[in-house]
Amino acid sequence: MKTIISINNLTKSYGSIKAVDSLSLEIAQGEFFGFLGPNGAGKTTTIRMLTGIIEPDNGEIAIAGNAYPNLKPILHLIGVVPESRGFYEWMTAKEYLLFFAQLYSISNPHKKIDELFGKVNLSERKNSAIATFSRGMKQRLTLARALINNPKILFLDEPTLGLDPQAQEEIQNLLKQLNQNGVTIFLSSHQLNEVSNLCSRVAIVNKGRMVVQGTIAELQKKTNLEGSTLKDIFLALTNNNHV
């Protein structure tokens, strides 16, 4: 299958700390890719470099045929649920999505927004101020914003963080549906059950370096942990009891 995201020797340091160290990976078009690692492993920094928010110190990035440093055109192709989730709290949810729809020059934005509110189950609160939203509702609004431009690639940094189990399942079903419709998904999450259920391939990073990547069956083979869960593999590879 055609490669849509390609990273080669990607490196980023903050002072003496190497946040991402010679990271290489390839993701095929239409793939649901899980990106795992303990806190501080470099997952968010990697996503920020891939989405053009921060610049790498070294290495190559190519997304949908656009190579770093000319990543600006990908902004029309990608949707991102970032780690930082600030909102214009004084806006209503509808005004918020309308603002972003205008930035993307979406035609017929009201129809698109209503469709998205239905998808993320926020239709009843679309005219409420964001300041009155719970964490879970804000999370769903972030996902709706990420989908406003019908992205071909979705970067998700902990998309179900703070959601109750029912809402988590709703979001997971939505992501499955999007993936079935051809959207490539790059998912960073600490919910290992979620990653097991959704992702066709997984990479585990630790201290900025790639530890292992492949399907869960391949990971079991590589680590001699056949029959074990993704959580067991993750703990064995990262020596970290805090997932």
Added chain:
Amino acid sequence: MFRNIWLKELKEQLYTWKGTLWLVISSLTFSLISYLLLTDKELSLLDQTEMMWMLAKVIISIGLLIVSIDASSIISNEFEKETAESLFLSPIKMKDFVSGKLLASLTLWLLIFIVSIPYILVTSAGTKLFFPFFYYVFLLGSLGVFGFIMLIFAISLLFRSSKNTLTTSLVVLLALFIPSLFSTTLKNNSFALALGKVNPVDNIFSSLDNVLVDYQTSLFHNGQFILPLALFCLITLMFLVYATKRFKQAGVVKNG
């Protein structure tokens, strides 16, 4: 796209009452000054043109102060409230982001100026100086505000903190205001004279003096004050371009 940013900022000013509060403060200050000019024993003895000169200085000073305070947070808030990352993940260009915010700050100045029009009308009643008064307060105020906004935006992009930006901006504003308030006897040495020639606030006040007290109302006669102001705007624009480049190099999220 800058239009969307501009409209967002205007709505925020309206929804959060911040903008309305600034206008009420401006109006109250202008009312207080006008009341003092009419009722205070010493101030009411001033010549009408001197009253106009004093009011013009107050309008521009209040405009500069309020717009500077407001502009200090207009960019920094995007970083402090963590909205910058989502914003820059959309296809917005840096120049649209900055120009939208710049236009929003200039709109606040325009609104303060509109609030001041009745006071300009009343103070200049019976003289032939209404139009020069109106025109020069707008022109000089706009140039000064424009330069200061660009300076503050540049500081905001470098610091990304509204507290640091506000403190630095107020220090710069005071450093430029205080020498312009010195009496002419204190300005008689060459250093003070040279400083007066380049200080934008000094140039604004000197031009107002030229128009309202010496009746030199043509642009030609005020070119010596307007040109340094335009130069100040150009320098702050260059500083803003430099800060924007530094911002791009550092990334939208620092230490991310």
